[in-house]
Structures are given as structure tokens and as C-alpha cells.
Amino acid sequence: MAQQKIIWTRIDEAPALASYSFLPIVEAFTRGTGIDVETSDISLAGRILAQFPDRLGDDQRIPDKLAELGELTQHADAAIIKLPNISASVPQLKAAIKELQEKGYDIPDYPEKPANPEEEEIQARYARVLGSAVNPVLREGNSDRRAPLSVKAFAKKNPHRLGEWTSDNKARVASMEGGDFYGNEKSVVARADSTLTITFRGEDGSEKVLKDGLGVLEGEIVDGTVMDVSALQSFYRDQIEAAKSEDLLLSLHLKATMMKVSDPVMFGHGVKVFFSDVFDEFGDDLEAVGVNPNLGLGDLYSKIEKLDADKKARIEDAITKQYESRPRLAMVDSDKGITNLHAPNDVIIDASMPVVIRDSGQMWNADGNLQQTLAMVPDRSYGPMYEAVFEDCKKNGALDPATMGSVPNVGLMAQKAEEYGSHPTTFVMDADGTVTVTDQDGAKLYDHEVHQGDIWRMSRVRDIPVRNWVELAVTRAKATGAPAVFFLDELRAHDANVIEKVKAYLPEAGGDEIEYVIKSPVDAITYCLERCRRGEDSISVTGNVLRDYLTDLFPILELGTSAKMLSVVPLLNGGGLFETGAGGSAPKHVQQFLKENYLRWDSLGEFSALGACFEHIAQTTDNAKAKVLGETLDSAIGRFLDDNKSPARKLGQIDNRGSHYYLALYWAQALAAQDDDADLKKRFEPVAAQLTENEQKINDELIAAQGKPVDLDGYYRPDEEKAAAAMRPSATLNGIIDAMR
Ligand SMILES: NC(=O)C1=CN([C@@H]2O[C@H](COP(=O)(O)OP(=O)(O)OC[C@H]3O[C@@H](n4cnc5c(N)ncnc54)[C@H](OP(=O)(O)O)[C@@H]3O)[C@@H](O)[C@H]2O)C=CC1
Numbered sequence: 138m139a140q141q142k143i144i145w146t147r148i149d150e151a152p153a154l155a156s157y158s159f160l161p162i163v164e165a166f167t168r169g170t171g172i173d174v175e176t177s178d179i180s181l182a183g184r185i186l187a188q189f190p191d192r193l194g195d196d197q198r199i200p201d202k203l204a205e206l207g208e209l210t211q212h213a214d215a216a217i218i219k220l221p222n223i224s225a226s227v228p229q230l231k232a233a234i235k236e237l238q239e240k241g242y243d244i245p246d247y248p249e250k251p252a253n254p255e256e257e258e259i260q261a262r263y264a265r266v267l268g269s270a271v272n273p274v275l276r277e278g279n280s281d282r283r284a285p286l287s288v289k290a291f292a293k294k295n296p297h298r299l300g301e302w303t304s305d306n307k308a309r310v311a312s313m314e315g316g317d318f319y320g321n322e323k324s325v326v327a328r329a330d331s332t333l334t335i336t337f338r339g340e341d342g343s344e345k346v347l348k349d350g351l352g353v354l355e356g357e358i359v360d361g362t363v364m365d366v367s368a369l370q371s372f373y374r375d376q377i378e379a380a381k382s383e384d385l386l387l388s389l390h391l392k393a394t395m396m397k398v399s400d401p402v403m404f405g406h407g408v409k410v411f412f413s414d415v416f417d418e419f420g421d422d423l424e425a426v427g428v429n430p431n432l433g434l435g436d437l438y439s440k441i442e443k444l445d446a447d448k449k450a451r452i453e454d455a456i457t458k459q460y461e462s463r464p465r466l467a468m469v470d471s472d473k474g475i476t477n478l479h480a481p482n483d484v485i486i487d488a489s490m491p492v493v494i495r496d497s498g499q500m501w502n503a504d505g506n507l508q509q510t511l512a513m514v515p516d517r518s519y520g521p522m523y524e525a526v527f528e529d530c531k532k533n534g535a536l537d538p539a540t541m542g543s544v545p546n547v548g549l550m551a552q553k554a555e556e557y558g559s560h561p562t563t564f565v566m567d568a569d570g571t572v573t574v575t576d577q578d579g580a581k582l583y584d585h586e587v588h589q590g591d592i593w594r595m596s597r598v599r600d601i602p603v604r605n606w607v608e609l610a611v612t613r614a615k616a617t618g619a620p621a622v623f624f625l626d627e628l629r630a631h632d633a634n635v636i637e638k639v640k641a642y643l644p645e646a647g648g649d650e651i652e653y654v655i656k657s658p659v660d661a662i663t664y665c666l667e668r669c670r671r672g673e674d675s676i677s678v679t680g681n682v683l684r685d686y687l688t689d690l691f692p693i694l695e696l697g698t699s700a701k702m703l704s705v706v707p708l709l710n711g712g713g714l715f716e717t718g719a720g721g722s723a724p725k726h727v728q729q730f731l732k733e734n735y736l737r738w739d740s741l742g743e744f745s746a747l748g749a750c751f752e753h754i755a756q757t758t759d760n761a762k763a764k765v766l767g768e769t770l771d772s773a774i775g776r777f778l779d780d781n782k783s784p785a786r787k788l789g790q791i792d793n794r795g796s797h798y799y800l801a802l803y804w805a806q807a808l809a810a811q812d813d814d815a816d817l818k819k820r821f822e823p824v825a826a827q828l829t830e831n832e833q834k835i836n837d838e839l840i841a842a843q844g845k846p847v848d849l850d851g852y853y854r855p856d857e858e859k860a861a862a863a864m865r866p867s868a869t870l871n872g873i874i875d876a877m878r
């Protein structure tokens with residue numbers, strides 16, 4: 138029997154800490170089963186170092202693991218467990234660089250405004266690390282995210298609290314009325330393989346090729362669109378006025394980490410419009426010290442340190458005055474005075490909007506109180522869908538997690554589909570003119586008139602991913618009996634082309650055997666919510682952006698968190714990518730851990746991903762032990778949920794580490810109790826006995842560690858030994874696990 142490898146990714150922040158405790162358990166349990174668990178470092182720090190082999194010593198250099206994993210996804214035997222990693226904004230990237238430099242790695246500073254070819258080259262290397270740089274490389278398949286049945290049943294039995302909604306709630310979502318990506322989109326389906334060129338022609342007749350050599354395949358949908366920034370600015374101005382007159386808290390919701398080229402610029406316009414008096418009066422000074430509004434108010438504060446004390450004080454005064462003339466601004470951390478406009482990475486719409494809905498349309502204000510918000514989601518491709526949820530809640534009240542149906546998602550994601558793959562073809566315009574897309578014969582696909590500062594972008598999706606996505610939707614609808622709800626808007630150019638493909642591929646995929654509807658995102662979500670309220674499930678079948686948004690929205694409403702989701706990516710070439718949960722890397726959890734040695738991270742996503750991975754290995758290889766490992770893990774997870782052994786939220790109770798102990802206990806007991814594999818039974822009988830006997834002692838040791846600060850000697854690249862020691866404080870548990878390894 139060939140050894141099967143599971144790759145376990147090493148990443149950042151809370152889930153990385155959790156791995157120090159959970160991974161030794163996984164290694165111990167799989168030993169001797171024909172399955173090897175190997176780690177692969179794709180953390181932000183690891184990816185930065187991999188860009189600079191030429192500047193690092195032999196003992197410092199690390200290989201480009203992300204490239205290796207990208208290559209692996211093309212093979213049928215790929216089995217990758219992908220934990221959430223940081224998609225770095227520029228401020229996060231700079232912080233990570235600083236930490237690595239302090240640790241003795243001779244890497245260059247990030248050049249914000251490259252001044253020469255050498256700096257341009259450095260910036261290009263860092264660009265490979267910036268933003269959502271990992272997921273698009275590994276996601277060589279479409280997405281199947283859902284709450285495992287046991288998790289949904291647990292949530293119904295133990296419903297979390299959702300804030301009330303009444304019809305007089307004034308919270309609302311505002312989107313632009315025109316000039317946005319939605320309104321300007323043009324879309325064509327390639328009739329043959331070709332190579333495209335994107336050209337800018339200035340009004341003065343000058344020409345610049347923005348990108349050439351863009352290979353497209355027959356059947357590929359190729360979109361071009363533009364965000365008119367003067368329309369965006371006036372949208373911001375209007376909403377600032379509206380929030381003020383309606384006495385609402387103002388908030389902005391974008392995805393600056395993932396949409397790393399367009400959204401930081403849109404965020405920056407928000408900063409500039411909100412603080413327009415400051416930028417009008419002190420524009421030259423701010424420019425002189427390199428303030429970049431796209432990096433937020435936090436960057437402004439750090440850069441004005443370079444000005445003389447008097448100037449700095451005047452700018453700070455102007456900011457204070459500006460707050461007085463503006464509506465109140467939503468806060469990310471009201472205790473620390475961190476606003477919604479401080480850092481682009483704190484504005485992450487998939488996580489922020491569900492919390493607004495959970496909290497009755499409210500966000501935190503500067504006094505530390507919840508207040509109803511005017512949520513700005515500029516682009517109409519997405520904003521109106523959230524507004525429909527607000528409307529539904531105002532009309533029908535909050536949803537009820539004890540009874541509501543489930544909305545899993547099938548998302549079109551493979552091969553860098555749609556907007557999320559558009560970073561290399563997104564451009565901020567230097568001047569007024571026209572952007573034209575032509576094919577290899579010089580024939581024009583479409584053009585757009587643009588103005589200086591506008592954001593033009595091309596997004597694409599190939600035919601094979603669309604076909605596979607339709608098949609996956611049918612598979613899930615057949616498996617569950619729930620209808621497939623295609624979120625597609627015939628008024629949007631891109632969606633209209635996708636609708637044609639869906640209609641063409643559904644019959645051959647077995648569409649006549651399932652119930653399905655095709656509706657605009659607004660109508661589709663309203664339809665799903667109606668069904669939810671009747672306790673009925675619906676499968677949302679969406680493009681890549683709505684995949685991201687809905688796989689946080691419904692889990693947070695249904696389960697209280699997206700951490701408990703099963704997130705499978707069947708790779709187009711037969712392998713499996715198993716993502717853990719649907720949320721991020723929870724920086725807040727690390728802060729709490731450092732302060733009081735308590736890690737709230739819930740590893741249920743890791744448990745479910747591992748279970749799905751064993752199941753995949755059992756189905757695709759002749760390894761019978763994988764099947765036993767998978768089945769026993771599944772029953773252990775069921776027991777774990779029944780006994781409610783997820784981390785609590787407060788000190789003195791079991792945290793992430795305690796939850797790992799209980800999973801190991803139940804898993805060992807299930808392995809000892811099964812009769813399908815005598816070897817495993819024999820191996821796990823004594824282990825189960827030891828873990829059972831020592832329950833009190835292990836709990837005592839784990840809880841005794843809590844309550845004092847922890848030093849990990851680093852945030853982006855913590856000291857391995859310190860982190861492992863901090864995450865494995867029970868000598869008794871370590872003794873049992875290490876004896877098995
Ligand atoms: N797949 C990936 O690689 C992803 C990466 N990211 C990255 O993660 C970072 C942080 O993003 P952010 O949007 O703030 O999202 P996070 O999910 O990290 O934080 C939002 C909140 O989600 C809850 N949460 C998420 N996962 C868990 C878990 N396993 N256990 C318990 N609670 C959980 C917590 O909420 P509460 O306090 O309400 O319980 C948490 O504070 C960014 O760098 C972002 O780019 C984001 C999404 C996916």
C-alpha cells in the first residue's frame with residue numbers, strides 16, 4: 138500500500154496557535170496507518186521569506202511552499218488541509234517585515250512609492266505576498282461549504298442569541314446609483330482561444346498597453362468594468378450627509394484584503410472624503426510625509442510623527458474638529474479609539490455585515506455603545522442583497538436559530554474565477570481616456586471611457602469551472618433534496634452570460650432531477666430567507682464574491698460563527714482541498730491569548746476538514762484504515778458536540794487546548810470500541826484508557842496555565858518552541874500523545 142500524504146498548512150494567528158496543540162494529536166493518531174501528515178509553511182512570514190532567497194543565509198532560507206502546493210493541486214493524490222491565513226493589507230505586510238528584520242532577516246523595507254527600478258523589483262516581489270495570495274493558488278476547484286448535520290442539529294438545540302429587529306429600525310444599507318462596477322460592466326464569451334490586450338488611449342492620443350498576452354480559452358467569459366471614482370466620492374459625501382441627518386452611525390464595508398487592488402483605493406476615497414477638511418487644509422504636508430489614505434487613518438497618524446510638533450498638533454486638532462462636523466463613525470475597537478477608517482484590513486465585509494445583522498443593524502460607536510448604522514456597500518453587485526436582509530428582518534423580525542433552515546453554498550471559484558482573480562488585470566487610471574480590450578486579430582471586445590483615478594478591471598471565468606460548478610450544485614441538491622438557488626442577476630452583464638451557461642449545462646448535469654431557481658441576488662436571498670423562516674433548507678449557488686459573503690452570513694446567523702463550517706474544495710483534477718471553517722485567522726483571539734493565556738479559537742472546522750480528508754482518502758485509495766479513522770472521528774465530533782466541549786469564551790473554562798483533549802479522548806474511545814480494524818483497536822484501547830483515567834488531571838493542568846500573559850517572541854513568526862510549550866501545558870496529556878508518536 139502506498140503511503141498517502143496529508144499536507145497540513147502552517148499559517149498565522151489563532152489557527153496557527155491551535156495547530157501547535159492539535160497537530161501532535163493528529164500525527165499520533167495516524168501513525169502506522171499509511172498516512173503521513175506533513176506541514177507546509179504558507180504563513181505570511183514564510184511567504185515573505187520565500188521571496189528573498191538571495192538575501193538570506195543558508196539557515197534562514199525557506200522554499201516557496203505556496204508554489205509547491207499550487208503544483209500539488211494539479212495531482213489526483215493531493216490531500217491538503219488548508220487553515221485560514223492572513224491576506225495581508227499593506228500595514229500588516231509592513232508590520233511583518235519589521236518583525237522579520239528585527240529577527241535578523243535581511244529583507245528590504247516595503248517601498249510604498251518605488252523611486253527606482255530596484256525598488257520596483259522589490260515591490261513586485263512583495264506584491265506576490267500581498268492580499269489574498271494563497272487561496273486563489275490553492276483553490277483549483279469549486280467550493281462546497283455547509284454546516285455538518287450534527288453541527289446544525291446542535292445549533293438548533295442550543296440556539297445562540299440573535300438581536301431583535303422591529304419595523305421601526307432605521308439601519309440601512311446604501312449603494313451607489315450608477316457609475317459602479319455593476320452599472321459599467323460589459324461581458325463577452327470568447328468564441329475561440331485567443332490572446333487579449335488591454336490598451337489605454339489618453340485624450341492626448343498617447344497609448345499605453347496595460348496588459349498583453351492574456352490567454353483566453355473558447356467559452357471563457359471575459360468581463361470589463363470600471364468604478365467611476367467621482368461617482369464614488371459623491372456617493373460617500375451623500376451618505377455622510379444622510380447618516381448625519383438620519384442620526385445613524387456611518388460604516389463602510391469592503392474587502393480590501395482580498396480585493397487587494399481595487400478595494401484599498403475605494404477605502405482610501407472613503408478616508409479622504411470623510412476627512413476632507415483635513416486633506417484640504419494640510420494636503421501638502423500629508424503628501425510630504427508620504428501619507429497614503431488607502432492605508433487608513435492609522436497610517437496617517439504614524440506618518441505625521443515625522444512633522445514638527447506644531448504642525449502635527451494642528452493636524453490632530455483638525456481631525457478632532459472633523460469628527461464633530463461628521464456623523465458618528467463605526468468603531469472597530471472603541472476602547473482603543475480604532476475607527477472603521479483606521480486600517481483597510483479591519484474592513485472585511487464578509488465578517489462585518491453578518492455581525493451587523495446579528496446585532497439588530499447596529500455597530501459600536503465611540504462611546505462603546507451599539508447604534509443603528511448606515512452601512513455603505515458601494516457596489517450594487519452586492520449591497521442590495523444585504524439591504525434585502527435588513528428589509529426582511531424589519532418586516533418579519535429576527536431569524537430564529539432554533540428553527541431556521543440552513544443555507545449551504547456551492548461557489549464558483551476554480552481557476553481564479555471572477556473578481557477574485559482580477560488583481561493582475563485591475564488598474565487605476567493615470568489620466569482621462571479610453572480603455573479598450575482587443576483580441577489577437579485586433580478586433581475590439583469592448584471599451585470604456587475612463588477618467589483619472591477610475592478603477593478599471595477585467596474579470597474572467599473559464600468554461601470548465603462553470604460546468605463543474607453546475608454539476609456540483611446538482612450533486613448537492615440531489616444529496617439533500619434542497620433546491621439549488623442560483624444567485625444570478627440577468628441585468629448584470631456577467632451574470633447574463635453565466636445564466637446562458639447554466640441553462641445549457643443543467644440538462645446534462647441532471648438538472649431535471651432537482652428543484653432549482655435562477656433569481657437575482659436580492660430575490661434569491663429573499664426566497665432563501667422565506668424558506669429559512671419555514672425551517673426549510675436552500676442551497677445558494679453563487680459566484681465567487683457572494684460565495685465569500687454568504688458563507689459567513691448564514692453560518693453566523695444559523696450557528697453564531699462560521700468556524701463550524703465544513704468547507705470542501707473538490708479539485709478539478711481529482712484531489713481534495715479541505716478548508717477549515719469559513720472565517721479568518723481571528724487576530725482578536727491572539728490578543729486575548731497573549732494577555733491571559735486563553736485561546737478561544739474553535740477548532741471544529743479543523744476537525745471537520747480532517748474527517749472529510751480521511752473520507753476522501755478512503756474513497757480514492759485502498760487504505761481501509763483511513764475509513765476507520767474517518768468514521769471514528771465523525772462519531773467523536775458528534776459526541777464532542779453533544780457534550781458541548783467547544784472552547785468557552787472566558788477564563789477558567791476549557792479553551793482551544795481543552796477542546797483538543799476532549800476530541801482526542803472521544804476519538805480514542807471510538808477507535809477502541811470499533812471492530813473493523815483489529816490493529817487500531819489494539820493500539821487505541823490503552824490510549825483511550827489513559828485519556829479517560831486522567832481527565833481531571835489533564836483539565837487541571839490545562840486550566841492552571843491560564844490567567845497570565847504569554848510571551849511568544851513574535852506575532853508573525855513566533856518562536857516555535859515557546860509557542861509549542863504555551864499550547865501544550867499539560868504534561869500528562871503530552872506524555873500520552875508523545876508516547877504514541
Ligand atoms: N480562508 C482564509 O484564508 C481567510 C482568511 N482571512 C484573513 O483572516 C484575517 C482576519 O479576518 P477577519 O475578517 O477579521 O475574520 P476572523 O474570522 O478572523 O474574525 C472575525 C470573527 O470571527 C469569529 N471566528 C472566526 N473563526 C473562528 C473560530 N475558529 N473560532 C471562534 N471564532 C471564530 C470570531 O468572532 P466572535 O468574536 O464574534 O466570536 C472572530 O473574532 C484577515 O487577515 C483576513 O484576510 C479571512 C477569511 C478567510
Ligand SMILES: O=C(O)CCC(=O)C(=O)O
Pocket residue numbers: 224268269270272273394395487684685688719720
Ligand atoms: O482569501 C481571502 O483573503 C479570504 C477568503 C475568505 O474570506 C473566504 O474564502 O471565505
Ligand SMILES: [Mg+2]
Pocket residue numbers: 487685686689719720
Ligand atoms: Mg470569507
